Amino acid sequence: MMAIGEHKVCLLGDTGVGKSSILCRFAQDHFYHNISPTIEASFMTKTTPSGNYLQKFLMWDTAGQEQFHSLGGSPEGC
Known part of the structure; x- marks a missing residue:
């Protein structure tokens, strides 16, 4: 069985x-080329092999709305 890393x-x-x-x-x-705008948020996953491991990506798309801006933190922290 392969180990799975989750990101x-x-x-x-x-x-x-x-x-x-x-x-x-x-x-x-x-x-x-003509993707519809995201409403609220969307979620996708992808699992890819990497050597003897599987890498699982859990991905959220936040729609660029004001309510999600606080998730990014301040630009000074970059």
């Missing part, structure tokens, strides 16, 4: 910058 990813950013496009490209290996 939680939350995409944050302004509306319309491409968060959903990046997420779909990674999770589904497809780029959508």
